[in-house]
Amino acid sequence: MSSPILYLSKIPAEAEFYQKFWNKRPFVIKAGIGSDVMEKLIKADELAGLSLEEDIRSRIVFSENWSCQHGPFDENIFNTIGEKNWSLLVQDVEKFHPPTGDIIKPFGFSPCWLIDDVMVSYSVPGGGVGPHLDSYHVFLIQGDGKRRWKIGREAILSEKYIEDIDLKILANEFAGDEFEVEQGDIIYIPPFFPHSGETILESLTFSIGFLGPSIAELLVEYGQYIEEQDDINKRYAGDKLDSSSAGNEMSGSEVDNFRNTLIGSIKSDHFENWLRDYFKANKD
Numbered sequence: 001m002s003s004p005i006l007y008l009s010k011i012p013a014e015a016e017f018y019q020k021f022w023n024k025r026p027f028v029i030k031a032g033i034g035s036d037v038m039e040k041l042i043k044a045d046e047l048a049g050l051s052l053e054e055d056i057r058s059r060i061v062f063s064e065n066w067s068c069q070h071g072p073f074d075e076n077i078f079n080t081i082g083e084k085n086w087s088l089l090v091q092d093v094e095k096f097h098p099p100t101g102d103i104i105k106p107f108g109f110s111p112c113w114l115i116d117d118v119m120v121s122y123s124v125p126g127g128g129v130g131p132h133l134d135s136y137h138v139f140l141i142q143g144d145g146k147r148r149w150k151i152g153r154e155a156i157l158s159e160k161y162i163e164d165i166d167l168k169i170l171a172n173e174f175a176g177d178e179f180e181v182e183q184g185d186i187i188y189i190p191p192f193f194p195h196s197g198e199t200i201l202e203s204l205t206f207s208i209g210f211l212g213p214s215i216a217e218l219l220v221e222y223g224q225y226i227e228e229q230d231d232i233n234k235r236y237a238g239d240k241l242d243s244s245s246a247g248n249e250m251s252g253s254e255v256d257n258f259r260n261t262l263i264g265s266i267k268s269d270h271f272e273n274w275l276r277d278y279f280k281a282n283k284d
């Protein structure tokens with residue numbers, strides 16, 4: 001069932017958030033973050049400064065042709081790209097400008113351990129990254145300026161993209177609601193809900209992203225952890241083989257032996273210790 005975008009008068013209580021919204025339904029909170037918090041966050045010129053740095057991930061998206069350039073940038077670029085139809089996006093800003101990390105504090109009702117980063121975008125009128133969807137949850141907090149958003153009423157699970165361009169832009173229109181945001185307004189967008197923002201007045205937007213690891217990432221990272229622990233990194237020694245083990249094919253019970261070895265490793269305290277550290281390390 002689809003329903004119109006919901007305006008909340010304040011940040012939801014925890015129980016309400018997980019029951020009604022998390023993974024289920026977008027919402028908007030007008031003036032959800034006070035100007036006392038907003039004024040301590042990074043400013044546009046400082047953000048542009050970060051995009052010149054070698055080890056900081058940044059990109060500029062041009063909305064006229066949905067092209068994209070990746071940083072680090074030469075500072076002259078900002079004198080040459082005009083005053084319309086582009087956005088600068090910088091990842092992990094909370095690491096390079098710690099006061100910007102304070103934007104997370106009002107979101108204690110969310111699973112903060114799962115937060116991937118705070119991405120900040122600066123955009124000029126007409127700027128935006130186009131109609132798209134993300135595989136992660138996001139809170140968008142509007143800083144200075146004004147933007148118009150359209151958010152779909154339902155998740156899209158079989159999306160089609162425009163071919164032969166730099167960005168993943170949805171090829172088809174989506175049904176959704178349009179609204180404008182100003183400083184301090186909060187938007188929550190669950191994964192796979194299509195959305196599109198367009199800047200009306202020169203804007204800063206703060207995106208708190210909750211990007212969970214893939215199974216492959218978990219297995220690779222846990223594998224690396226085990227490799228460093230000699231006492232648990234045991235090699236397969238062919239215990240309990242019998243006559244069914246002869247020849248080129250493994251028996252079903254041998255496959256089970258391997259499966260149980262892995263399950264045993266994941267059921268151990270090592271896995272829990274590693275997993276807790278894994279999400280803590282994401283925050284450092």
Ligand SMILES: [Fe+2]
Pocket residue numbers: 132133134195
């Ligand atoms: Fe997005």
